[in-house]
Amino acid sequence: MTASASDIRPNLVEFTVSELSSSLKRTVEDAYGHVRVRGEISGFRGAHSSGHCYFALKDEGAKIEAVIWRGVAGRLRFKPQEGLEVIATGKLTTFPGSSKYQIVIEALEPAGIGALMALMEERKKKLAAEGLFDEARKQLLPWLPTVIGVVTSPTGAVIRDILHRLEDRFPRHVLVWPVRVQGDGAAEQIAAAIDGFNALPDGGDIPRPDLLIVARGGGSLEDLWCFNEEIVVRAAANSMIPLISAVGHETDITLIDFVADRRAPTPTAAAEMAVPVRAEIAVEVTSLFRRKVLCWQRAQEARRIELRAAVRALPTAEGLLAIPRQRFDQSAGGLGRALRANNHFHSLRLSRLAAGLTVRTLASQIDRSRDRVAGLGDRIRRGLSVQARSRHQLLDGWSARLKASLRASVSAQRHRIAADQERVARLGRDSRRAIDLATEQRWRRLSHATQVLDALSYRNVLARGFALVRDENGVPVHTAAEVAPGSRLDIEFADGQIDAVAGTGSPSDPNETPPATAKPAGSKPASKPSGTRGRAKSTSDQGDLF
Numbered sequence: 001m002t003a004s005a006s007d008i009r010p011n012l013v014e015f016t017v018s019e020l021s022s023s024l025k026r027t028v029e030d031a032y033g034h035v036r037v038r039g040e041i042s043g044f045r046g047a048h049s050s051g052h053c054y055f056a057l058k059d060e061g062a063k064i065e066a067v068i069w070r071g072v073a074g075r076l077r078f079k080p081q082e083g084l085e086v087i088a089t090g091k092l093t094t095f096p097g098s099s100k101y102q103i104v105i106e107a108l109e110p111a112g113i114g115a116l117m118a119l120m121e122e123r124k125k126k127l128a129a130e131g132l133f134d135e136a137r138k139q140l141l142p143w144l145p146t147v148i149g150v151v152t153s154p155t156g157a158v159i160r161d162i163l164h165r166l167e168d169r170f171p172r173h174v175l176v177w178p179v180r181v182q183g184d185g186a187a188e189q190i191a192a193a194i195d196g197f198n199a200l201p202d203g204g205d206i207p208r209p210d211l212l213i214v215a216r217g218g219g220s221l222e223d224l225w226c227f228n229e230e231i232v233v234r235a236a237a238n239s240m241i242p243l244i245s246a247v248g249h250e251t252d253i254t255l256i257d258f259v260a261d262r263r264a265p266t267p268t269a270a271a272e273m274a275v276p277v278r279a280e281i282a283v284e285v286t287s288l289f290r291r292k293v294l295c296w297q298r299a300q301e302a303r304r305i306e307l308r309a310a311v312r313a314l315p316t317a318e319g320l321l322a323i324p325r326q327r328f329d330q331s332a333g334g335l336g337r338a339l340r341a342n343n344h345f346h347s348l349r350l351s352r353l354a355a356g357l358t359v360r361t362l363a364s365q366i367d368r369s370r371d372r373v374a375g376l377g378d379r380i381r382r383g384l385s386v387q388a389r390s391r392h393q394l395l396d397g398w399s400a401r402l403k404a405s406l407r408a409s410v411s412a413q414r415h416r417i418a419a420d421q422e423r424v425a426r427l428g429r430d431s432r433r434a435i436d437l438a439t440e441q442r443w444r445r446l447s448h449a450t451q452v453l454d455a456l457s458y459r460n461v462l463a464r465g466f467a468l469v470r471d472e473n474g475v476p477v478h479t480a481a482e483v484a485p486g487s488r489l490d491i492e493f494a495d496g497q498i499d500a501v502a503g504t505g506s507p508s509d510p511n512e513t514p515p516a517t518a519k520p521a522g523s524k525p526a527s528k529p530s531g532t533r534g535r536a537k538s539t540s541d542q543g544d545l546f
Helices: 017-031 070-075 114-129 157-169 186-199 230-237 255-259 267-274 278-313 317-333 335-356 359-456 458-463 532-537
Strands: 035-042 053-058 063-068 085-095 100-110 147-152 173-178 211-216 243-247 468-471 488-493 496-501
Touching: 017 085, 035 063, 063 085, 114 230, 114 255, 147 157, 147 186, 157 173, 157 211, 157 267, 173 186, 186 211, 186 230, 211 267, 230 255, 243 255, 243 267, 317 335
Parallel strands: 063 100, 147 173, 147 211, 211 243
Antiparallel strands: 035 053, 035 085, 053 063, 085 100, 468 488, 488 496
C-alpha cells in the first residue's frame, strides 16, 4: 500500500514561492555578505542599455552569475573583458525571478596583476602631480620629418610593419635603436635609447631624428610593464624630439602613452601619424597648381577687360588740355591790371604805417616795456626766495632722515658685529675641538701603522735567531747557488753585522781551515744556523760560508 506525501508529513509548514525565495535570499546574504571570488569572465557582451553589466564567473567546475550596477560600473578603473581572469569583490545574493544566486560586484581587478595595477595607479598619480601629463608640455609633430628614430626590438614584426607602412605612404630615412622590450633591463635600454637620440648633435655623422617612435606589439600587463617604469616615463617627458607612443594594441594602456606627444593604437598607426601619403600630396599639389593657373588666367582676362574699358573711357589729349589752356589765357589777360592794383594797395598800407611811427609813440612803447621788465624782475626775485625756502625745508627733512638712518645703521652694524664675534668664537671652539679630534685620530693611525710596521719588519725575524746575508754590493742573497767561492759577504744579525768570505773547500772535510772573517769591535761570535750546512751539501760547487 502506497502512502501520499501529505500522509507522511502532515505537520510541515507551507511556504509560498515568494516566501521561500525571500527566505533563501536572506540566508545567502547573511552567510555570504561580503566575498572575493576568482574566476574567468564568461558571456560578457558589453554594458546593457540600462548601464548595468551582466555576465558570469566560471572556473573548471562551476559557474556563478554576476552583475555590476551602473553606478559601480562607471567608477571601475578596470573594465571587464570576455575571457579575462579577474578577482571580484562584492555581495552574494539571489535573483528570485529565475531561482539562481549571483554576486553583485563592487570592485573588480585582474587576477594576478592586482599589485601591478595598484602600483601603476600610484605611479600615475605621482607623475601626474608633477605635471608630466599636462597638455601644455606636449609638442606638435612635424608634418614631414626627414629622419625618423624608432626605439623597438630589431627582430620583431613591429619594425617590419613600421618600415612597410612608411614605404607605402612616404619613404623616409629611418634610424632603429635596438632595445629589449620585455624583461629585465628593458626599461633602462628604452630610456637610454630615447636619451641617446636626443643627445645626437645637429649636423653630425649620424643625423638627428625629427621624430621618435617607441613601439612594441601587444601583450599582457607583465609583458608591457617596462613601459610603465618611471625611468622610461621621465626620459619620454624630457625628450626634446616629438615622440609617438605605439605600445601594444588599442586596449593596452601604459604610462608612456600619457607623457608622449601623441599616442598611436598600433605601430602601423604610428607610421601613419608620422608621415602623410605621398600620392595624396602629389594629387593635391597638382590640383592646387591647376587651380592657381586657372585663377591667374581668369585674373589676367579680367584685368585685360578692365584695361580695354578704361582706354575707351579716357578723353583725348586735346580734350584734356582745352579747359586749362582757356584758363591760362584768361589769367594772362588780367595779370597787368592785378599787378597795378596790388601795387596801389601796398602803397596805401605803407603810408598808414609810416604815419603812426612817431617819436612819441616809440617813447611810450619803450616806457611800457621797461615797466613790464621791472614787474618780471620782482616776480623772479619773489619766486627765487620761495624756492630757496622750500629747498631749505626739503634739505632739513633729508638731513633728519639721514641722521636717523645713520643711527639705525650704526646700531644694526653693532648687532651684526656682536653676532659675527660670537659666531667666530663658536667656530674657533669648534675648530679647536676638530683639530684635537683629528690629531688624536692621526696619532691612533700612526700608532697602528707603527705596530704594523714592527710586525712586518725583517728585524723581528732576525731577533728570532735568523740572519740576513748580503753580497758585497749590499744585495740580499736568497740561495747558496748565488754565492761564488771567495765572494765577500755581509751577514746581519739582530745584534750587529759581520763580514765573511765564501769558502772553497768541502764542508765535510774536517781538516779544512775556515776563511778568516772580519767582525765589528765588541760583536759576539755568530752561531751557525742549523740549516746552513745541509743547504751547502745540496750544492756541489758551493763551500761553507763559515
